[in-house]
Every structure is written in C-alpha cells, then in structure tokens.
Amino acid sequence: MKHGIRHLFIPGPTNVPERVRRALNVPMEDQRSPDLPALTLPLFRDLKKVFRNEDGRVFMYPSSGTGAWEAAIQNTLARGDKVLMSRFGQFSHLWVDMAIRLGLDVTAIDVEWGAGVPLDDYERVIAADKAHEIRAVFATQNETATGVASDIAGVRKLLDAHSHPAMIFVDGVSSIASIDFRQDEWGVDLAVAGSQKGFMLPAGLSFLSVSEKALAAHRDNRPKMERCYFSFADMLATNDQGYFPYTPPTQFFHGLRVALDMLFEEGLDDVFARHHRLAEGVRRGVAGMGLKLQAVAPRWHSDTVSAIRVPEGVDANAVLKIAYERYETSFGSGLAQLSGKVFRIGHLGDLNAGMCLTALSIAEMALVDAGARIDLGSGVAAAQDYYRDRSGEATGSR
Numbered sequence: 001m002k003h004g005i006r007h008l009f010i011p012g013p014t015n016v017p018e019r020v021r022r023a024l025n026v027p028m029e030d031q032r033s034p035d036l037p038a039l040t041l042p043l044f045r046d047l048k049k050v051f052r053n054e055d056g057r058v059f060m061y062p063s064s065g066t067g068a069w070e071a072a073i074q075n076t077l078a079r080g081d082k083v084l085m086s087r088f089g090q091f092s093h094l095w096v097d098m099a100i101r102l103g104l105d106v107t108a109i110d111v112e113w114g115a116g117v118p119l120d121d122y123e124r125v126i127a128a129d130k131a132h133e134i135r136a137v138f139a140t141q142n143e144t145a146t147g148v149a150s151d152i153a154g155v156r157k158l159l160d161a162h163s164h165p166a167m168i169f170v171d172g173v174s175s176i177a178s179i180d181f182r183q184d185e186w187g188v189d190l191a192v193a194g195s196q197k198g199f200m201l202p203a204g205l206s207f208l209s210v211s212e213k214a215l216a217a218h219r220d221n222r223p224k225m226e227r228c229y230f231s232f233a234d235m236l237a238t239n240d241q242g243y244f245p246y247t248p249p250t251q252f253f254h255g256l257r258v259a260l261d262m263l264f265e266e267g268l269d270d271v272f273a274r275h276h277r278l279a280e281g282v283r284r285g286v287a288g289m290g291l292k293l294q295a296v297a298p299r300w301h302s303d304t305v306s307a308i309r310v311p312e313g314v315d316a317n318a319v320l321k322i323a324y325e326r327y328e329t330s331f332g333s334g335l336a337q338l339s340g341k342v343f344r345i346g347h348l349g350d351l352n353a354g355m356c357l358t359a360l361s362i363a364e365m366a367l368v369d370a371g372a373r374i375d376l377g378s379g380v381a382a383a384q385d386y387y388r389d390r391s392g393e394a395t396g397s398r
C-alpha cells in the first residue's frame, strides 16, 4: 500500500495545479455553441501576451508540441527550401530529423551536447549567403535533454547585422511561459510551445505563435508543402469567430483559462524570476553534492531543467529506477547518447522551493543507493542555504 503523492520532477508533463485540474473537470459541451467564442477568443488574445506577440496571432492545435513543429514548417516553407539549424540534444536532433523528412534542404550544425545555438557558426553561414537563399533559421530555446538555454535575441541580432531576411523558428516547448521570451522584440516568426510544461496543463494542446511576416509567407505565391490538419488557412477561416475546423478539446480551454489567469496573477516577470531562483537552488544543490551539470558553462544554464551527470561508475538509469521504486519519485531520464550518464530534474511549472528540496533529497538517496559516494544532505544543505529567507535577519526580527 502506497501513501502520499508520487513526486513528478520530470521536465514535462509538469504538475497540474489543483485549480487547473478542477477547471478541466467540466461536462462535455457543444463545440459549435454560440457560447464557445466567449471562452476561446480571450484565450487567443491572452496567449499572445504570453508570447509577447502583438501583431501576429497564436494557433492552438490539439496535438503535442511536435504537431506545432510540423505546422510551422508546412505552412511557411516548401520542399527543397534551404534552412539553417543546429543540434545539441535529443529535441533539437528530432526537429532536424523532421525538417529532413519533410524535404527541406537542411544545413545542420552539430554542437557538443551541453552547449546551445552556435551563434558564431550561424553568423558565418548567414554572412556567406549573399543570395539570401536560406529561408529560415531554427533555434531550440531550451534543449530539454541537456538542460541548455540559448540566446534567441542573438539570432535576431546576427540576421539584422547581415540584413538577412530569413524567418526565425523557435522551439520554446520547455521555455515559453517559464523563462523570458519576447517574440516581437526578438523578431521571432514562428514560436512553438506545448501545454504540458510551463502552461501547467496535461499534454495534448500545442501553441504556435506566428508573426505577421510568417503569415505573409504563408499567403505568398511561392509553392508550399502540402498540409491539411495543420493548415493555417483552415484555422484562420474559423478561429476569428472563436471556432475550429475540427472538434476542439474544449475541456482544455477551461483549464487553459485558469492556467493563464494564474500566470498573469503572478506576473510573467515574477514567473521567470521564480523559475530562475528555483533553478539556481537546484544548481547549488548539484554543486553541493560534488556533481556536474551536462551544461558546459553557466551561460547555457537552463532555468527549467537540470541534466545532472552521475559520477563515473554509477548508472544513471539505476538512479532513476531506485528513485521510482523506492522513493515514489520520477526524474527525467538521460536521452539517446546521455542514457545512463545523466538524470534530469525538471523545475518548471507549478513548483516551489520545498519541492525542489524534496527532489534534491531523494536524488541524494537514490544516488547513494546506486553506489555514488556523496554525503547525504550535502546538496540539500547548499540549496537550503540559498532558498532560506533571510529578510528577517536584517531587522533582527527572527
């Protein structure tokens, strides 16, 4: 007989707040009712605030994030179009793989797993593309497999520096609504997010935020890929009235309403600050245990997920198994080439410092059980020292 809760410290799906869970629990309703737009139209409007996209629009697809990846490509590019991408972890690899499978002419720059979007290499390729043949530059803002965050504003800067007209595609699945993202300011044309990470919902809804330039690319006369389910045109024909070209997941919309309310009640900047603080505590905990992150330098540190390298001779998969079976806890696994070498703590969404301390404490036990020589409490103590509220000390009131 198990008691209490099973802890979920994976980088998505994240914990769904009770308020959101209750909002999801509504009777089925008529997706063509005259009432639906009163729910959906404000969602479209408010999603734009999260993406910081004033002039463009946001599409919602009943799919996981991968569907929005595909929608972005199919609606704006044609087979044979040249694109610039980089890969440095499982998810950036998969996006490159999709682009190749959809017939794009991909220049993919390989980067060590632990670093992020290679701005210098991008600049070299863009500078050499005098004929402006490259139609899009892709960037994974947060590589969830390695816990690496990249500089999206830097991609904008280098394109501007060379007056290059390529569109910017961003994978923000594990960053948007958790760490800073500014679509208009950074000139991002297509930004992908998923419901199950910073939006604190179950998996199953994806968001694609598009700029006016991306909509123009969708409309222009150049040939495009075939598309059907993800067609912008079909969405545009119905979304403005608050409806969808096929049966939408209306329960999700009630959950999304509350999730957005929660993000705005906290304030997006405070949401980002909370994620930074929680992440920093976890990083200090990792250092306190004497372990290293997969991210090779602080500039790449992700505020939503930490990929932690286990000591030599310890199997990270054993750590995961022990955490799950003995301590009722899920951590993220090491993906592809990182299998057995890292485990990941997801620290995004509906989370607080106490939960991060629990994660560190269970990680320590599982690591020791799996044969790691670390001192129990060393990571927790370092994180406690960081999280502790010292505000009372200055006034002597404690």
Ligand code: PLP
Pocket (backbone or CB within 6 Å): 012, 064, 065, 066, 067, 091, 140, 142, 143, 144, 145, 171, 172, 173, 174, 194, 203
């Ligand atoms: N991109 C990133 C950065 C991700 O972390 C994930 C999933 O974890 C995906 C894309 C794929 O999204 P989904 O699993 O929602 O299709």
